[in-house]
Amino acid sequence: MAQMTMIQAITDAMRTELKNDENVLVFGEDVGKNGGVFRATEGLQDEFGEERVFDTPLAESGIGGLSIGLGLTGFRPVMEIQFFGFVFETMDAVVGQMARMRYRSGGHYNMPVTIRSPFGGGVKTPELHADSLEGLIAQSPGVRVVIPSTPYDAKGLLISSIRNNDPVVFLEHMKLYRSFREEVPEEEYTIDLDKADVKREGKDVTLIAYGAMVHTSLKAAEELSEEGIEAEVIDLRTISPIDIETILESVKKTNRAVVVQEAQKMAGIAASVAAAITDEAILHLEAPVLRVTAPDTVFPFAAAEDVWLPNETDVKERVKAVINF
Amino acid sequence: MAEKTLKNIEEQFEMFQILNEEGKIVNKDALPDLSDEELQELMRRMVYTRIWDQRAISLNRQGRLGFYAPVAGQEASMLGSQFSLDKEDWILPGYRDIPQMVWHGMSLHQAFLFSRGHFKGGQMAEGLNLVMPQIIIGAQIIQTAGVALGLKRRGKDNVAITYTGDGGASQGDFYEGMNFAGAYKAPAIFVVQNNYFAISVPVEEQSAAKTIAQKAVAAGINGIQVDGMDVLAVYAATKEARKNALEGTPTLIETLTYRYGPHTMAGDDPTRYRTSELDSEWEKKDPIVRFRKYLESKKLWSEEEENKVVEKAKEEIKAAIKETDEVAPQKVTDLIGNMFEELPVNLQQQMDEYKEKESK
Numbered sequence: 001m002a003q004m005t006m007i008q009a010i011t012d013a014m015r016t017e018l019k020n021d022e023n024v025l026v027f028g029e030d031v032g033k034n035g036g037v038f039r040a041t042e043g044l045q046d047e048f049g050e051e052r053v054f055d056t057p058l059a060e061s062g063i064g065g066l067s068i069g070l071g072l073t074g075f076r077p078v079m080e081i082q083f084f085g086f087v088f089e090t091m092d093a094v095v096g097q098m099a100r101m102r103y104r105s106g107g108h109y110n111m112p113v114t115i116r117s118p119f120g121g122g123v124k125t126p127e128l129h130a131d132s133l134e135g136l137i138a139q140s141p142g143v144r145v146v147i148p149s150t151p152y153d154a155k156g157l158l159i160s161s162i163r164n165n166d167p168v169v170f171l172e173h174m175k176l177y178r179s180f181r182e183e184v185p186e187e188e189y190t191i192d193l194d195k196a197d198v199k200r201e202g203k204d205v206t207l208i209a210y211g212a213m214v215h216t217s218l219k220a221a222e223e224l225s226e227e228g229i230e231a232e233v234i235d236l237r238t239i240s241p242i243d244i245e246t247i248l249e250s251v252k253k254t255n256r257a258v259v260v261q262e263a264q265k266m267a268g269i270a271a272s273v274a275a276a277i278t279d280e281a282i283l284h285l286e287a288p289v290l291r292v293t294a295p296d297t298v299f300p301f302a303a304a305e306d307v308w309l310p311n312e313t314d315v316k317e318r319v320k321a322v323i324n325f
Numbered sequence: 326m327a328e329k330t331l332k333n334i335e336e337q338f339e340m341f342q343i344l345n346e347e348g349k350i351v352n353k354d355a356l357p358d359l360s361d362e363e364l365q366e367l368m369r370r371m372v373y374t375r376i377w378d379q380r381a382i383s384l385n386r387q388g389r390l391g392f393y394a395p396v397a398g399q400e401a402s403m404l405g406s407q408f409s410l411d412k413e414d415w416i417l418p419g420y421r422d423i424p425q426m427v428w429h430g431m432s433l434h435q436a437f438l439f440s441r442g443h444f445k446g447g448q449m450a451e452g453l454n455l456v457m458p459q460i461i462i463g464a465q466i467i468q469t470a471g472v473a474l475g476l477k478r479r480g481k482d483n484v485a486i487t488y489t490g491d492g493g494a495s496q497g498d499f500y501e502g503m504n505f506a507g508a509y510k511a512p513a514i515f516v517v518q519n520n521y522f523a524i525s526v527p528v529e530e531q532s533a534a535k536t537i538a539q540k541a542v543a544a545g546i547n548g549i550q551v552d553g554m555d556v557l558a559v560y561a562a563t564k565e566a567r568k569n570a571l572e573g574t575p576t577l578i579e580t581l582t583y584r585y586g587p588h589t590m591a592g593d594d595p596t597r598y599r600t601s602e603l604d605s606e607w608e609k610k611d612p613i614v615r616f617r618k619y620l621e622s623k624k625l626w627s628e629e630e631e632n633k634v635v636e637k638a639k640e641e642i643k644a645a646i647k648e649t650d651e652v653a654p655q656k657v658t659d660l661i662g663n664m665f666e667e668l669p670v671n672l673q674q675q676m677d678e679y680k681e682k683e684s685k
Contacts, residue, residue, distance in 0.1 A: 025478075056505070057504055057508055059501045059505070061497060061498055061501055062467050062470070062505045064467070065464065065467025065468045065498065065501070065502065065505075066467065066471040066474065067471060068467075068468045069467075069469060069470060069473065069475055069485070070475045070478075072415075072468070073476060073479060074479075075478070092461055093464070093467070096461055097468070102665070102666075103660065104444070104447045104457045106444040106445050106447050106448030106663060107448070107662075107663050108447065108449050109456075141664060144669070165666045166666055166667075194669050241670055242671070244671075245670070
């Protein structure tokens with residue numbers, strides 16, 4: 001086994017699938033010779049050639065349309081949106097076109113497209129780069145949204161996403177790209193989409209998170225443990241659809257839940273999770289389901305990110321509120 | 326200097342015509358190599374499509390069809406271009422471009438299902454390289470660049486052709502599609518059927534460009550403006566575009582045409598934005614009238630022949646509507662079942678709920 005950062009695990013997943021299936025094509029802005037602005041596609045063009053790994057003109061809508069056309073002719077496109085803040089330029093291609101293809105064709109065409117994109121705050125990018133826009137896609141039927149929080153998960157989930165015959169938006173939190181390494185098998189493996197993962201076991205409260213907030217929650221859980229509170233931390237891994245079963249199993253044990261998301265509060269994933277818990281398990285609850293989110297402003301300029309993003313203190317405060325309710 | 330460059334470019338985009346309004350050949354050198362049977366087939370298709378359009382409008386008014394965008398006036402532009410294609414070429418149509426799909430192999434029955442908003446309208450038969458009619462103006466244009474690149478990567482001797490109207494040429498996707506296809510030397514043909522109005526907005530208010538064809542210059546691909554009421558010119562231009570596409574140069578074809586009817590049958594009233602003088606000016610250019618004159622002069626067409634086509638069209642349309650009436654109505658479970666290959670848990674639950682509802 002090798003020690004890998006998340007970005008290395010992502011590259012490794014693409015290399016694995018480029019090797020496995022000649023229909024897999026990897027493309028986007030600067031992904032060819034340059035290896036991607038984050039180096040996610042480093043070395044892939046040299047290894048697989050310009051026909052399989054290539055640069056596109058600078059036009060996100062065009063990249064989305066290109067993927068659809070390649071998908072129609074039997075390819076398995078892995079397209080990159082250089083920063084997820086640019087997704088608005090290709091919203092029609094992703095949620096208007098790819099997501100509806102199976103239905104519009106009565107099941108005749110599928111769209112095995114993986115849309116990879118860096119997202120999330122904390123790395124001080126220029127504005128409209130880091131935004132947490134995953135909720136926009138999660139709200140759109142016909143497309144899955146997958147968000148890994150560790151190198152191991154990233155490789156297995158990305159391989160599963162590429163092999164899936166429906167569109168998957170695969171979001172990579174920029175802060176996690178190189179923040180830590182862990183053991184990642186060199187051989188291929190998959191992780192089921194649509195399944196959450198319990199990242200820490202605990203009996204007193206359930207924390208539900210995804211992306212970088214999984215680590216914020218784990219850190220908060222460690223600190224709470226010193227105070228005698230044992231939090232269970234669930235990593236959603238796929239945010240659309242939500243694996244409600246794993247959440248309910250945990251909440252029925254802990255009777256308390258706090259949902260943590262980096263995105264703004266309004267119409268978010270956390271709201272969906274909270275609603276699902278009250279739908280299915282209200283009689284198991286000892287306290288209301290609380291949320292930790294960013295405020296409902298636009299994503300801030302870089303110098304304001306640190307005060308804007310939710311942190312461990314916010315998580316601990318909410319946990320104590322549900323414990324002491 | 327810059328002014329001169331623009332003027333030079335604009336002057337080079339002259340309308341390409343073979344058959345004039347009187348049905349006379351005005352460009353003998355460009356006359357395509359079509360057999361007598363092929364010429365008659367082109368005529369049959371145009372006459373058939375005109376009858377189908379009339380029937381569709383009438384069925385729509387009776388509430389028996391659903392969504393319909395009239396095509397009369399545009400037959401040469403639609404059918405002349407499709408006629409130059411190979412059976413395995415891909416068509417990415419807009420919502421008005423149903424005739425090209427039908428003459429490429431889709432059944433009338435399926436066209437009617439599409440009009441009625443039934444998902445089976447999009448269920449293409451195996452081996453039929455058609456994409457469902459696009460609703461978002463211009464979205465099909467970038468997808469065409471993708472299909473074309475896919476065909477090139479697969480080493481196929483086939484092209485991808487897409488259709489939009491003059492309004493589509495205002496969309497960003499129009500430029501992105503031409504630019505991508507040009508950059509990848511992909512075998513694509515972009516047809517803009519300029520019927521002079523994007524619903525109601527006249528083409529001269531949509532762009533400062535004198536022609537739409539000249540927009541190809543910016544993308545570094547071929548561009549040509551064609552008389553869209555002249556089926557021979559449209560055929561010849563598309564045939565050449567197809568050859569060039571396979572050699573790595575896409576083409577933008579602007580066909581100058583006119584839709585006699587409203588934008589769609591959903592309440593558009595063309596008298597608000599077009600004059601009857603303009604209508605009759607275009608009716609004089611009618612594609613069927615001029616081609617009929619030409620074929621009659623060659624003794625290839627007669628009233629009797631035309632009546633046969635009219636009767637055949639009426640019978641087939643009647644049968645297709647009957648077949649469409651017999652299709653089972655859609656259920657919510659059909660919709661849920663066509664969202665994903667493997668249903669996610671939320672949709673599994675909803676599938677169960679609706680199965681129960683629908684069983685009652």
